Amino acid sequence: MGLGNLKQLAPFIKEAFQHTLLVAKYLCGIHVTNTYLCTFALTQGPSMLPTFSLTGDLILAEKLSTRFEKMQQGDVVLVRSPENPRKIVVKRLMGMGGDTVKYAAGPGNNDKKDTIVVPDGHVWIEGDNKFNTNDSKKFGPVPYGLVQGRVFWIIWRILFTSMIVKQFIEDENLWAVLLLNFKWKDKMPELLIFG
Structure with missing residues (x-):
């Protein structure tokens, strides 16, 4: 491989290195978040x-x-x-x-x-x-x-509750407001529907 071919590959090598560095930064961020936060x-x-x-x-x-x-x-x-x-x-x-x-x-x-x-x-x-x-x-x-x-x-329960309420609203043709109460003592989000 000649010197000319290496010069042609240099931009690709540089870009690959930058992408690898970016992925490494994200993985480090995920690791720190998961381990300490x-x-x-x-x-x-x-x-x-x-x-x-x-x-x-x-x-x-x-x-x-x-x-x-x-x-x-x-x-x-x-x-x-x-x-x-x-x-x-x-x-x-x-x-x-x-x-x-x-x-x-x-x-x-x-x-x-x-x-x-x-x-x-x-x-x-x-x-x-x-x-x-x-x-x-x-x-x-x-x-x-x-x-x-x-x-x-509780992430899944919140998403699941939102989907159920949305379907209920469409089937009943109701205008509704969904209020989620995230207090742990209540254990479940509160649903208040106004129609």
């Missing part, structure tokens, strides 16, 4: 019914609360499973280090409650579906370092 997760299974659907919800979790220890009892969190470190589970935070937690002893013992004091540096997590969940009642307090983030948005 927020991440997407998919819930599946019955353990968090009725908060999350059995077939799965796409959720968004922020990671700053866990890094600065700003979580509180009642938050829904992503946790690396103490039984299988490759698996991330979604549970409700019921107690932090030093808290006393009461929990149902088992499905047949609705009246019997056990009590535990959560050790420092640990959290107590439970599924919302009390008797169909694999949580701290089975494996005990979880080290705080396994908490990966705090769920703050």
